[in-house]
Amino acid sequence: MPELPEVETIARELNEVLPGRSIREVRIFRADALGVVPAEAFRGSLLGQCFTRVRRRGKYLLFHLHPRGFLVGHLRMTGKFILSPRLARPHPHHRAWFELDDDTLLIFQDLRCFGTLTVVERLSRHPSLRLLGMDPLSRGFTVDWLERAAGESRMPLKNWLMDQSKLAGLGNIYAAEILFAAGLSPFRSTNAMTRAEATRLHQATRRLLRQAIKMRGTTISDFRRVDDKTGEFQNFLRVYGKEGLPCPACRSPIARARQQQRSTFYCPTCQPS
DNA sequence: AGCGGAACCTGTCGGC
DNA sequence: TGCCGACAGGTTCCGC
Known part of the structure; x- marks a missing residue:
């Protein structure tokens, strides 16, 4: 959650x-x-x-x-x-x-x-x-930092985004949504990112996290705020849990794969490997 | 370095 | 209806 x-x-x-x-x-x-x-x-x-x-x-x-x-x-x-x-x-x-x-x-x-x-x-x-890494909402999270840190790893992008010792705070849902928004494949090697791609990833991360906080989080089944109300960001998810549904950008079906023993959702057309 | 697998524990859902 | 396996948003071990 x-x-x-x-x-x-x-x-x-x-x-x-x-x-x-x-x-x-x-x-x-x-x-x-x-x-x-x-x-x-x-x-x-x-x-x-x-x-x-x-x-x-x-x-x-x-x-x-x-x-x-x-x-x-x-x-x-x-x-x-x-x-x-x-x-x-x-x-x-x-x-x-x-x-x-x-x-x-x-x-x-x-x-x-x-x-x-x-x-x-x-x-x-x-x-x-x-052991926690950079907080993606902190001042230190810049394109320069992202480009440098990513250059040191050959992990697949989604694994890297979810590695709390690299970036601290992303999980399965937001990692998938951020990669879709940035047009990057979850399977791409982290150190293969260009400067332009790192810029897109940085912007997508900041934008989605801020928007989700504004919506007070994502409630798939469990999450509740302290007053028991749900968040609203689940209404803005574009790939997570959307296997088989048309991609909101290109209408081709959203794919689901197994990565790190968990489900990864992505658009094979918008996020080519 | 980084992967796969298992473990932690409980509930739900789909298939047969 | 009932049982059984798969799966669930996270982290941390261990072995390779």
Whole structure:
């Protein structure tokens, strides 16, 4: 589910509400599934702390805590953060409750139990965060950077776009959409891109991510905002999930292939290898 | 370096 | 109707 635009949407919505709220109680329902074993230490590191800011890095959510440390969350496939009034009992998919000082709940829910929560003193100490590459919405993401970084790899373009140590934040849906918008084949070797192609890829990446954030993300089946509303960008997808349907540009059928053990959607005519 | 495969866990959908 | 396999937006291991 959640890729950069969805995580950004959640971060923005939480950042509207959480700063200034403190954590009165933490209840863990599936410590094993959260990677917060021992749960008691996790709870203890959060009790009484105050949220000061929520932001995103790659697909990670970063909750700044006062006086110390950070809660780092990753939604993986089906994780969600939900703001809710008090509840009598947890839903079976609820993995953790953070009871706040205004009597509301921040709920971490995750059907498939892939999502993770971690508390760290410093972000530089988080092993996975340290490995993240360039954020495609950051100032450092330029055509020059893209051309240079791409020149160092012979991976297929789609693999490269989804490699979080290269670019941080793209997943299967947006990688496919960006490559279509840029007119580039997912199978093309990354270092074979011309300057003109790198420019198209850069522009498509920026444009689609910004548009998707404006639409508050893509809801295929699961994704929900913190108030349980869906995103709207699914209405603008042009190739993802469109196998056999006519290409919006040239009407030839959208193809589906297997790449990195996942589905890749593309137009063989508009994105020639 | 980078690939394929498997693993983590649960639910849904299509085919027979 | 019911069972079974394939598949799902992510990451991280391991072996080659």
